[in-house]
Amino acid sequence: MGTQEPLKSLMxxxxxxxxxxxxxxxxxxSQEERVKAQRRLADTTLAEILNEPLIDPDEDEVSxxxxxxxxAEGFAPIANWSVGEFREWLLSExxxxxxxxxxxxxxxxxxxxxxxxxxxxxDLIAVAKKRPVVTAFRTTVGLPGHISVRIQPNHPTDDPKGxxxxxxxxxxxxxxxxxxxxxxxxxxxxxxxxxxxxxxELRLRLGCPxxxxxxxxxxxxxxxxxxxxxxxxxxxxxAGSEKANSSFGIxxxxxxxxxxxxxxxxxxxxxxxxxxxxxxxxxALSADAHHGIDQQTMEVRAYAVAREFDPLLVNTVVGFIGPxxxxxxxxxxxxxxxxxxxxxxxxxxxxxxxxxxxxxxxxQDDMDNLLTLLGVAGVNFIMGVPGSDDIMLNYQSTSYHDAxxxxxxxxxxxxxxxxxxxxxxxxxxxxxxxxxxxxERAARLLGQAKLEAA
Amino acid sequence: xxxxxxxxGKKPAAPAGHPLAPLKRFTEAxxxxxxxxxxxxxxxxxxxxxxxxxxxxxxxxxxDADAIEATLKAAGREVIRVKSQAADRATxxxxxxxxxxxxxxxxxxxxxxxxxxGVAIIISEGLSAYAxxxxxxxxxxxxxxxxxxxxxAPIVLAEQGRVALSDPIGEALNVRLAIILIGERPGLSAxxxxxxxxxxxPKSGRSDADxxxxxxxxxxxxxxxxxxxxxxxxATRAFELGLTGxxxxxxxxxxxxxxxxxxxxxx
Numbered sequence: 001m002g003t004q005e006p007l008k009s010l011m012x013x014x015x016x017x018x019x020x021x022x023x024x025x026x027x028x029x030s031q032e033e034r035v036k037a038q039r040r041l042a043d044t045t046l047a048e049i050l051n052e053p054l055i056d057p058d059e060d061e062v063s064x065x066x067x068x069x070x071x072a073e074g075f076a077p078i079a080n081w082s083v084g085e086f087r088e089w090l091l092s093e094x095x096x097x098x099x100x101x102x103x104x105x106x107x108x109x110x111x112x113x114x115x116x117x118x119x120x121x122x123d124l125i126a127v128a129k130k131r132p133v134v135t136a137f138r139t140t141v142g143l144p145g146h147i148s149v150r151i152q153p154n155h156p157t158d159d160p161k162g163x164x165x166x167x168x169x170x171x172x173x174x175x176x177x178x179x180x181x182x183x184x185x186x187x188x189x190x191x192x193x194x195x196x197x198x199x200x201e202l203r204l205r206l207g208c209p210x211x212x213x214x215x216x217x218x219x220x221x222x223x224x225x226x227x228x229x230x231x232x233x234x235x236x237x238x239a240g241s242e243k244a245n246s247s248f249g250i251x252x253x254x255x256x257x258x259x260x261x262x263x264x265x266x267x268x269x270x271x272x273x274x275x276x277x278x279x280x281x282x283x284a285l286s287a288d289a290h291h292g293i294d295q296q297t298m299e300v301r302a303y304a305v306a307r308e309f310d311p312l313l314v315n316t317v318v319g320f321i322g323p324x325x326x327x328x329x330x331x332x333x334x335x336x337x338x339x340x341x342x343x344x345x346x347x348x349x350x351x352x353x354x355x356x357x358x359x360x361x362x363x364q365d366d367m368d369n370l371l372t373l374l375g376v377a378g379v380n381f382i383m384g385v386p387g388s389d390d391i392m393l394n395y396q397s398t399s400y401h402d403a404x405x406x407x408x409x410x411x412x413x414x415x416x417x418x419x420x421x422x423x424x425x426x427x428x429x430x431x432x433x434x435x436x437x438x439x440e441r442a443a444r445l446l447g448q449a450k451l452e453a454a
Numbered sequence: 455x456x457x458x459x460x461x462x463g464k465k466p467a468a469p470a471g472h473p474l475a476p477l478k479r480f481t482e483a484x485x486x487x488x489x490x491x492x493x494x495x496x497x498x499x500x501x502x503x504x505x506x507x508x509x510x511x512x513x514x515x516x517x518d519a520d521a522i523e524a525t526l527k528a529a530g531r532e533v534i535r536v537k538s539q540a541a542d543r544a545t546x547x548x549x550x551x552x553x554x555x556x557x558x559x560x561x562x563x564x565x566x567x568x569x570x571x572g573v574a575i576i577i578s579e580g581l582s583a584y585a586x587x588x589x590x591x592x593x594x595x596x597x598x599x600x601x602x603x604x605x606x607a608p609i610v611l612a613e614q615g616r617v618a619l620s621d622p623i624g625e626a627l628n629v630r631l632a633i634i635l636i637g638e639r640p641g642l643s644a645x646x647x648x649x650x651x652x653x654x655x656p657k658s659g660r661s662d663a664d665x666x667x668x669x670x671x672x673x674x675x676x677x678x679x680x681x682x683x684x685x686x687x688x689a690t691r692a693f694e695l696g697l698t699g700x701x702x703x704x705x706x707x708x709x710x711x712x713x714x715x716x717x718x719x720x721x
Binding site: 019022023153154155156159161162163164166168169173323324327357358359363364386387388389391394399401405407434436437439442443446451 | 474488513645
């Protein structure tokens with residue numbers, strides 16, 4: 001049972017093929033070697049995984065956190081399960097939503113990553129669907145049968161009218177119930193505050209229950225909060241090792257400070273989840289901070305960081321990093337489903353930026369596939385970018401149209417608070433379904449936003 | 455500039471009378487596209503497809519090295535061709551590390567030239583062959599002319615290169631400054647954008663912080679002529695200061711409006 005072989009090498013070899021693991025030279029070199037590693041991993045027990053830290057907790061605060069979080073009492077009944085038995089249990093009728101949720105702190109990222117490596121896409125979808133994770137701020141996100149959308153109204157110069165136009169366009173599709181989240185062109189407290197005040201004004205004019213976020217560095221948000229800016233959610237990119245996090249200029253104590261400050265503002269109405277994290281396979285490797293661990297396992301370790309701070313939203317930006325980490329549509333789709341599954345098992349409110357760059361072997365059809373699969377799996381939220389084209393970050397994500405599509409084909413609803421507002425605004429019918437396109441309705445919304453005469 | 459008609463799928467028009475149409479002058483974002491059910495109108499759908507197709511073609515197009523070499527030679531420049539260790543496009547895309555390393559024979563060929571000092575000008579297709587096919591030779595010749603007093607080594611055409619390939623090339627040519635003109639990652643709005651990266655005292659182990667960049671060299675961005683002037687200015691300052699990178703960037707920012715020295719997307 002893997003007595004000689006280090007766990008991290010076994011896990012890397014068992015990982016479904018992706019370019020980043022070849023780049024890191026940790027991948028299995030043949031398909032057969034990969035499946036043989038999967039068999040050995042399937043026979044490894046959860047206790048063995050727990051007992052072999054992939055990075056020494058004395059040298060890495062993420063590892064230390066993983067062991068601090070671990071619920072030994074909850075773990076005892078499953079300690080002797082093999083990874084293969086764990087997979088079978090997850091798929092079985094015994095694994096009810098409550099039973100899976102009860103294991104939240106008994107499971108470590110490594111156990112969850114391990115089981116994902118011996119699961120097919122179908123398994124990842126079926127099990128994730130059984131594990132809703134619900135969070136709230138001004139809207140409630142992640143309820144079964146619902147899907148929320150981040151409006152991502154980026155603009156290369158943060159032009160206020162350009163940003164506002166993209167926001168209102170998204171609202172008339174029923175997007176924005178996850179967050180209105182802007183990647184600022186400039187990371188400064190002044191720029192962040194300008195954008196926050198822009199969203200705040202729109203929100204109040206429209207009486208619309210949404211939360212805002214400007215995706216600046218956590219220290220910028222701390223600065224803004226200390227000056228009384230209207231900060232709803234604090235954003236930060238996170239990764240699965242201390243070294244990778246320090247390449248982002250962050251530490252756990254910094255996140256703790258930001259979390260406490262944002263909680264203290266008490267701006268949420270139906271909940272107090274105040275953090276928005278982004279992750280993505282390959283982030284640690286690109287910072288040379290992966291410690292010889294495969295990229296999918298490193299990604300799941302980032303969720304240990306995320307769940308420490310009760311986030312409203314965690315977004316795996318799956319295809320953004322480029323083909324040297326995830327080469328094509330197949331690898332991107334697999335990674336998106338893995339991240340969603342692993343996040344949910346750890347109790348993380350997972351959303352996914354279903355996306356790709358122009359040098360990846362992927363296109364809109366691949367994104368349609370991943371979006372549809374994640375919709376079936378119960379993903380909490382997706383991005384809404386006007387026409388799929390992010391003109392500031394130069395990549396393609398899901399659009400407002402895509403959000404309307406996934407709600408339509410899978411009968412998924414918007415967050416209840418937001419849905420009520422959409423019904424009142426005359427954009428949804430009384431069942432929460434998007435009404436046909438109408439210039440009159442769009443014009444009315446623009447009028448309420450006071451943008452018609454811009 | 456914003457009023458210029460755009461022939462491509464770059465900025466699709468909102469359907470007639472869409473209430474968001476007047477706001478399109480504030481953003482290039484694809485707003486107010488209209489919809490049928492949840493679907494895109496056919497024109498908007500195909501506009502996007504065309505822009506993406508152009509970007510994809512740019513990534514996979516071949517560099518027309520013969521034509522570039524002929525243009526450079528016709529202008530009286532010596533040319534040498536080299537390769538990175540990325541043997542083909544698929545390897546190049548998967549293994550950026552190999553695109554930063556010089557093939558052994560190429561390194562020997564460069565050393566055999568016996569160049570001493572001056573400036574290396576390198577052209578590599580990077581992620582957009584369209585960019586170098588369209589603007590590579592013109593920009594290189596303008597830069598060479600402007601920097602003639604510093605001494606110009608034979609111009610290097612490098613196959614499957616990343617930005618950092620300019621380090622081993624510059625080292626093998628024993629130059630003081632390496633300038634690589636390289637195709638940038640294509641976006642939906644521009645698939646033919648060329649970038650220029652300058653590295654003083656090039657050698658393996660240099661990082662992005664040691665370089666300066668002029669990006670967005672293309673029609674509709676910075677013209678090759680204007681770009682060459684900026685590159686020459688940066689190069690001259692680099693020789694005066696004995697460095698490139700963050701310190702030169704701070705020095706240059708006031709004087710070089712419109713350049714994007716922070717953009718280092720694909721090193």
